[in-house]
Amino acid sequence: MAGELTRAGVIKIDDDFAGYSLESFLVPQHYSEDLEHVLIPHGLLCDRVERMALDILSSYPPGEPVICVCILKSAVGFFTALTGALQRVNLLCHPGGRSSSEMYSLTSWDENGIDQAHHNATRPLFFEFIRVQSYMDDHSSGSVEIQGIMNMKASIQGKNTLIVEDMIDTGATMQKVLEQFEAFDPKSLKVATLLRKRCPHGTGYMPDFVGFDIPDKFVVGFSIDYNQHFRDVPHLCVVNDNGKRKYASKQKV
Ligand code: IMP
Ligand code: MG
Numbered sequence: 001m002a003g004e005l006t007r008a009g010v011i012k013i014d015d016d017f018a019g020y021s022l023e024s025f026l027v028p029q030h031y032s033e034d035l036e037h038v039l040i041p042h043g044l045l046c047d048r049v050e051r052m053a054l055d056i057l058s059s060y061p062p063g064e065p066v067i068c069v070c071i072l073k074s075a076v077g078f079f080t081a082l083t084g085a086l087q088r089v090n091l092l093c094h095p096g097g098r099s100s101s102e103m104y105s106l107t108s109w110d111e112n113g114i115d116q117a118h119h120n121a122t123r124p125l126f127f128e129f130i131r132v133q134s135y136m137d138d139h140s141s142g143s144v145e146i147q148g149i150m151n152m153k154a155s156i157q158g159k160n161t162l163i164v165e166d167m168i169d170t171g172a173t174m175q176k177v178l179e180q181f182e183a184f185d186p187k188s189l190k191v192a193t194l195l196r197k198r199c200p201h202g203t204g205y206m207p208d209f210v211g212f213d214i215p216d217k218f219v220v221g222f223s224i225d226y227n228q229h230f231r232d233v234p235h236l237c238v239v240n241d242n243g244k245r246k247y248a249s250k251q252k253v
Contacts, residue, residue, distance in 0.1 A: 005196060005210060005213045007210050008055075009051060009052075010211070010212065010213050011211070011212045012213040013212060013213065013214045013215060014215070015215045017215070018037065019036070019037030019038055019039050019238060020037060020039075020041065021037065021038075022035055022038060024038065025042075026234070027235065027237070028232060031229075033242055033243075034240060034242055034243030034247070035230075035233070035239060036238040036240040037238055039214065039219055039235075039238055040212060040236040045081070045211070045235075049085055052082065052085070052192065052209055053089050054089055056082075056086065056190075056192055057086055057089045057090070057123055059208075060123050062121045062122070062123065063122070064160055065123065065124040065125070065160065066123050066124070066126070066159075066161075066162055067127075067128055067155060067159045067160065067186075068086070068125055068126065068127055068164055069161060069163050069164060069181075071130060071132050071163065071164065071165045072131040072132070072148075073131065073223065073231070074167070074223055074225060074231075075165050075194075076223045077166070077223030077224070078164060078193075078211075078222065078223070083127065086125055087125065090122040090125070093122045126155065126159075130146060130152070131147040131148055134172070134173045136227075136249050137248055138218040138226065138239075140169070140172065140173075144176040144177075146177065149180055153184045156185075157184055158187050159186055161187075161188065161189050161190070162190050162191070162192055163190070163191045163192070164192050164193075165191060165207070166194050166222075166223065166224050167193060167194065167195045167219075167224065168191075168195070168196045168205065168207055168210075169199050169202070170201060170202045170203055171202050171203035171204065171205030174191060174193075174205055190208040190209070191207040191209070192207065192208065192209035193211070195211060195219070195236070196214070197216055198214070198215060199216055200216060219239070220233060220238075220239055221233035221235050221237045224236070227247050227248070227249050230243075230247075
């Protein structure tokens with residue numbers, strides 16, 4: 001059974017949600033016959049990511065660096081939005097941005113109204129990239145191939161590490177990725193995912209930060225693909241049967 005998600009603030013999209021008509025938004029003409037509907041418009045994706053950035057950054061001790069690891073290629077849209085938002089949260093901790101800092105409660109103030117911690121309330125961010133492949137057509141290929149991780153130990157050891165992923169479906173991919181990163185002995189290891197699918201045959205793995213809890217449907221857009229197609233759709237959309245047929249892989253597994 002799909003496990004219930006209990007993370008605060010996660011937006012749940014119900015199984016019977018019909019989505020939005022493609023005519024309500026701008027969708028590239030070249031995909032107009034290949035998509036069923038828009039599940040999450042681009043603006044809503046970005047708005048949720050802004051809040052996730054605040055929750056994520058304030059979960060780390062002030063002043064400590066955070067290594068953000070992007071799982072290429074599908075997480076690149078989420079990673080770009082998230083790291084942009086994380087940088088904005090850091091900027092709001094600047095002493096000149098006092099009222100914004102108060103709003104975000106990331107700094108502490110003494111009885112004279114002096115920000116005692118402004119110089120170390122921010123968290124330096126570092127970016128790393130790995131490539132993971134596990135999907136063929138609309139299902140898992142059964143193997144998880146991780147590239148670019150070999151020489152990463154020096155960047156990860158003793159550091160707060162945040163894995164940034166587009167989607168947790170069964171959870172099998174993330175379990176493999178986490179095994180590798182745990183071996184690098186990070187100070188902490190957390191996972192932020194834009195989407196968590198209510199998959200009936202999941203491993204039960206629960207990420208630390210989740211944007212949206214979505215139905216068990218194949219989705220694309222915001223850098224998420226179906227055999228490399230649809231990454232250039234700004235909204236998260238459900239692919240229709242026409243799209244699945246048109247862009248099906250030639251090499252069946
Ligand atoms: P898992 O191992 O089953 O959790 O699959 C996670 C990976 O499969 C993610 O990194 C996604 O890139 C990919 N994936 C799972 N579901 C979808 C989908 O609906 N659309 C596109 N990619 C997906
Ligand atoms: Mg992925």
